[in-house]
Amino acid sequence: MRRMGNLYDYFSAPDDPTALAAFGQGIEAAGLPMLPVKGIDPYVQLGQAESLLTGTSYDDVTALPRFNRLLSSPEDESRWLVTLTDGLRDALVAARPGGFTAVAETWSRIEEFGGDAPPHELTDFLNALADLAEEARTHPEPHRLYCLMSL
Template sequence: MGSLYDYFSAPDDTTALTVFGPGVEAAGVPLLPVQGIDPYVQLGQAESLLTGLPYTDVVALPRFNQLLSSPEDDSSWLVTLTDELRDALASARPGQLEAVAEPWSRIEEFGDDCEPGPLAEFLRELATLAAEAGARREPHRLYCLMSL
């Protein structure tokens, strides 16, 4: 089966935490569910490719995978994504996400048989979520609810 990841936007961390109990779908927030693309290593590598920042600098950003839920939770966790990722996705030029998907598909964490097409589609969907989040009167932030 593997882990499930629900990427979503919310106005702030407090609001994001309210979806932790009932789940993202029940909370009615914009949602992108995906299996197999974790927010730390895999999405962190994509963020590095999108922003041009070295991966070590990406993981040092203040909101990079900041745990919002209790560390004692054993089957689901809520983490933040960076505003830099949101902004890079929202402002991606035509063809940029497809160009990023090619080298991203070759990272070790995806294994040997990962195709760039589905990754580009995921990035396009996440870019739509990011653009909607950033275009609000009070910009929303991005989050990921991880579940086993």
């Protein structure tokens, strides 16, 4: 993505303790699959995409127990680790092979993108995140999705 902003590393891990350990040592050093992006936050922007993908209202998505639950210390000032929902992981996988073109078109118009989100780039991001989700689900014990946010 070309937008400016915070850095977001979306990744999968078998469980919260493993994700938290990867947060400390580095996702790549932990050998976990990762999708780095700029400018697509896991709360408002990805939450809106989850709402579109699942047909669940945004308010109901944000009320889910694993929606952006903070795993790292709240005292950290420049890096945070949050959980993503299993519903998002599963919806990304289920949306294939039809693709994400229609979702990306609607998603690109949310206020939080400020009119600077080309739908084709959002489609590419959703496809890449779906690849990560697919890989997470193919493990004998399905992995979960996480996001490491950095200022």
